[in-house]
Amino acid sequence: MSIAEQSVAQTGHVTEELPNFITLLNQWFPHSGLVHFFHYWENIVFSFLVLGLIAHRFIGAARQKSFLPKGRQNRCEMVVEGITGFVTGILGPKGIEHVPFLGTLFIYILIENFLGMIPFMKSPTSAWSTTIALALITTVYVQWVGIKEQGFFHYVKHMAGNPQGLLGLALVPIMLVINLSIEYLAVPLSLSLRLFANVSSEDKLLYKFAELTGMYWGAPFPFQIFANVLVMIFSLVQAFVFLLLATVYISLIMPHDEEHSDPQCGASSAAH
Amino acid sequence: MDSHVALGFALPIGLAITAFGSALGLGKAVAAAMDATGRQPEASQKILVNMMAGCALIEALTLYVLIFGFVLMGKI
Numbered sequence: 001m002s003i004a005e006q007s008v009a010q011t012g013h014v015t016e017e018l019p020n021f022i023t024l025l026n027q028w029f030p031h032s033g034l035v036h037f038f039h040y041w042e043n044i045v046f047s048f049l050v051l052g053l054i055a056h057r058f059i060g061a062a063r064q065k066s067f068l069p070k071g072r073q074n075r076c077e078m079v080v081e082g083i084t085g086f087v088t089g090i091l092g093p094k095g096i097e098h099v100p101f102l103g104t105l106f107i108y109i110l111i112e113n114f115l116g117m118i119p120f121m122k123s124p125t126s127a128w129s130t131t132i133a134l135a136l137i138t139t140v141y142v143q144w145v146g147i148k149e150q151g152f153f154h155y156v157k158h159m160a161g162n163p164q165g166l167l168g169l170a171l172v173p174i175m176l177v178i179n180l181s182i183e184y185l186a187v188p189l190s191l192s193l194r195l196f197a198n199v200s201s202e203d204k205l206l207y208k209f210a211e212l213t214g215m216y217w218g219a220p221f222p223f224q225i226f227a228n229v230l231v232m233i234f235s236l237v238q239a240f241v242f243l244l245l246a247t248v249y250i251s252l253i254m255p256h257d258e259e260h261s262d263p264q265c266g267a268s269s270a271a272h
Numbered sequence: 273m274d275s276h277v278a279l280g281f282a283l284p285i286g287l288a289i290t291a292f293g294s295a296l297g298l299g300k301a302v303a304a305a306m307d308a309t310g311r312q313p314e315a316s317q318k319i320l321v322n323m324m325a326g327c328a329l330i331e332a333l334t335l336y337v338l339i340f341g342f343v344l345m346g347k348i
Contacts, residue, residue, distance in 0.1 A: 190332065197335035241328040 016207050020046075020122040043124040050111050050124070079107070083243075090247045091254070098250055101141055106243040109134065113199055113235030116206070117228060123235075126200040128192065135192035138246050139184065146253035154255065159183075191245060198238045202231040283341045290337040297330045 026039040038045055061076035069077050083103040088095045109125065116123030124130045147155045161168065161175035209227045212220045305323035309316045 190336075193336055193339060194328070194332035197332070197339045201335065201338060237324055237328050241325055244325050245329075 016211075017122065017126070017203050018207050018210060019120070021120045022122075024120070042122065043127045043130050046115060046122055046124045047112070047130065049121075050108065050115060054107060054111060079103075086243075087247055090244075091251050095247075095250075098145070098247075102243055102246055102250075105134065105138065105246060106239055109195065109242055110236065110239040113239055114232070116199065116203055117231055117235075123199050123203065125195055126203045128196045131192040131196040131199075132188065134195070134242075135188040138191060138242075138249075139188045142187075142246065142249045142253060143183065145250055149253075150255050158253070187249065191242060195238050195242055198234055202234060206231060279344055283344060287334070287337050287341055290334050294330050294334045298327055301326045301330065 020042070022035075022039050022042050022045060025035045029035045057072070058076055061072045064071075064073040066073065080099075080103060083106060084096060084099050087099050087102055091098060112123055112125045112130070114123075115121045116126060125134075146158070150158060157163070159176055159179045160172045161179065163169045163172055163175075205227050209220065209224045213224050301323060305319050308319050
């Protein structure tokens with residue numbers, strides 16, 4: 001059975017994408033149990049590849065520990081400082097405790113998106129399973145941060161729309177339904193579908209342009225170059241948008257009572 | 273009219289209408305970004321970053337419909 005027939009048998013429609021080394025192994029050794037296992041868990045294999053790459057690079061850089069960074073440590077510190085500056089710009093100086101999670105998310109999604117452009121590799125984010133996992137992790141983290149920062153009672157009050165007076169209390173059921181359905185259903189679905197739709201359609205675009213180039217003996221090759229540039233730009237944009245949205249969701253669920261300390265600071269500085 | 277005809281008719285038209293709507297929204301966003309850059313050219317990098325974020329969010333709506341299309345395409 002060819003790859004197309006196999007995918008039709010499995011999913012009911014033809015998945016057209018460029019071959020990666022696992023599908024090639026599956027074609028050369030179709031009866032091996034190990035290769036079949038790797039082909040079934042294709043996305044997990046590539047996710048582990050990305051994990052190993054990131055861990056090797058960044059842990060290797062963190063081991064250098066010199067005060068004046070150079071080389072690998074310098075590059076990694078540049079990346080981390082860029083992300084820290086961006087996240088603390090939105091969340092304030094207290095946002096630095098969320099930088100490990102958000103930074104890892106950004107770098108992981110970015111490298112996974114770019115992996116599809118390397119020949120014989122596939123982006124794991126071109127499958128909905130990877131992106132829904134990432135979106136669910138983000139949702140759970142954001143809600144957990146909300147409960148931890150505000151306490152459970154204030155979190156429920158925030159979900160009920162901070163009711164003030166009789167009209168607020170009357171609207172509590174509607175506000176609860178809207179807020180819970182948005183924060184627990186719409187947020188993971190939109191985060192995951194945005195990333196999945198972008199990366200999988202880039203995959204299909206690369207496949208179509210490769211097919212076109214093959215059909216007309218290499219004449220449409222400039223379109224292939226254009227497609228690759230488009231994929232690079234949009235992969236970067238989608239990873240950045242995921243990071244931005246996660247940061248904004250955290251900032252929306254943080255408590256808003258930081259204006260109380262300012263009059264006291266003003267009074268104490270005026271007293272000097 | 274059975275489901276094949278209905279899907280075959282509705283999916284491309286739905287995608288076209290969504291693309292039209294999101295093109296209008298993107299045009300407004302980019303026009304606002306151009307205006308802001310014209311007022312203060314030093315801030316053009318920051319404006320570009322914010323515009324990219326807004327454009328990606330608007331683009332996502334069209335892509336949801338595209339995914340719908342791909343999922344339902346098997347049922348035609």
